[in-house]
Amino acid sequence: MQHIIDRFISYVTIDTESDPNSPTTPSTAKQWDLANKLVEELKAMGMQDVTIDEHAYIMATLPSNVEHEVPTIGFVSHFDTTPDFTGANVKPQIVENYDGGDIILNKEQNIVLSPNYFEDLLLYKGQTLITTDGTTLLGADDKAGITEIMSAMEYLIQHPEIKHGKIRVGFTPDEEIGRGAHKFDVEKFGCDWAYTMDGSQIGELEYENFNAAGVKVTFKGKSVHPGYAKGKMINSMLLANQFISKLPKKEVPQKTKDYEGFFHVTDIAGSIEETTVSLIIRDHSMKKFTKRKEFIHKLTKKMNKKWAKQFGEDIVITEIKDQYFNMKEKVKPVFHIVEIAEKAMKELGITPIIKPIRGGTDGSQLSYMGLPCPNIFAGGHNFHGKYEYVPVESMVKATEVIVKIAELTAKKDQ
Numbered sequence: 001m002q003h004i005i006d007r008f009i010s011y012v013t014i015d016t017e018s019d020p021n022s023p024t025t026p027s028t029a030k031q032w033d034l035a036n037k038l039v040e041e042l043k044a045m046g047m048q049d050v051t052i053d054e055h056a057y058i059m060a061t062l063p064s065n066v067e068h069e070v071p072t073i074g075f076v077s078h079f080d081t082t083p084d085f086t087g088a089n090v091k092p093q094i095v096e097n098y099d100g101g102d103i104i105l106n107k108e109q110n111i112v113l114s115p116n117y118f119e120d121l122l123l124y125k126g127q128t129l130i131t132t133d134g135t136t137l138l139g140a141d142d143k144a145g146i147t148e149i150m151s152a153m154e155y156l157i158q159h160p161e162i163k164h165g166k167i168r169v170g171f172t173p174d175e176e177i178g179r180g181a182h183k184f185d186v187e188k189f190g191c192d193w194a195y196t197m198d199g200s201q202i203g204e205l206e207y208e209n210f211n212a213a214g215v216k217v218t219f220k221g222k223s224v225h226p227g228y229a230k231g232k233m234i235n236s237m238l239l240a241n242q243f244i245s246k247l248p249k250k251e252v253p254q255k256t257k258d259y260e261g262f263f264h265v266t267d268i269a270g271s272i273e274e275t276t277v278s279l280i281i282r283d284h285s286m287k288k289f290t291k292r293k294e295f296i297h298k299l300t301k302k303m304n305k306k307w308a309k310q311f312g313e314d315i316v317i318t319e320i321k322d323q324y325f326n327m328k329e330k331v332k333p334v335f336h337i338v339e340i341a342e343k344a345m346k347e348l349g350i351t352p353i354i355k356p357i358r359g360g361t362d363g364s365q366l367s368y369m370g371l372p373c374p375n376i377f378a379g380g381h382n383f384h385g386k387y388e389y390v391p392v393e394s395m396v397k398a399t400e401v402i403v404k405i406a407e408l409t410a411k412k413d414q
């Protein structure tokens, strides 16, 4: 267990925050610091074909140690951390034999990690937790995943008696800014399927996510002196307000859960002359997702029709861009890849928690790029902030799940 703690800490103490405003890949140069270290470690532990490309995508191979044909499987994690909260100068704290009470993260600033608010903590009574010092995020998302994949590969190399097929490892930059899969060379990776180790609580296994689209609506107004505006002025902000008020009031993030989709207004910027409204559309069902997009188009049409005479041209301009799709469509035809993960967990005494993701993962993009890719727990909680923590026991279990999946995939009766 100490080995896994040391490894994890050596990763999270390297700042790898990504930056959505950067056009380069990786989006920040500092991501190379950890990327280069991972390459060295992969080589040192005896992995084969260790490569890093000009965008810092890392791949490596653990060759098969059996004679018979076995599908090639992959394990994928990302080494960047979210720009939502600082990841510089992470000072992890280790809480041994957690007693179920409050954990003081930072005495001076009175920052407390409490089970009264974060009830999940109580699942880990008696375990070893790694927390922040209350001033940064931890980076268990997703350096826990990297730690687990590294540890599992090391274990398999040291235990050749465990039989497995060819295994590929992939580490990516920039997942947190939605670009982790963008430059991932699926063909070079060469796997029949893969798993992202990027979930949260122990047991999580996910193969359904949202279909997602981004919408930008521009409203064009007409500015006239307010004293002489009667019948002439068109205030684009009021048009935007009308538009928003027509969206279904109960279908918003704060009123939906499980498989319920939504419209979510994310930004408004306006003046009399022009107002833009940004919103996102999310739905697990492709049918409902398409309907939601149609609803926006219909609303646009209706408003344009109403104002056509006075303005002489369309005053509402709508652009809808698909962002990602539900990986379920791509995973269902090869459902054994979920079943193997489920079986691996059960054999290790872990209860699988299978639920739809209310978001997307790199795996959803990869699935549509030809690499079916469900998501498995990495063990951390409270991602993207100072309350992030990870139980070491969950990281150990995730490592065992990887080893077990490798073993099960190579079994002849699978």
Ligand SMILES: [Zn+2]
Residues within 6 Å of the ligand: 078, 141, 142, 175, 198
């Ligand atoms: Zn992540």
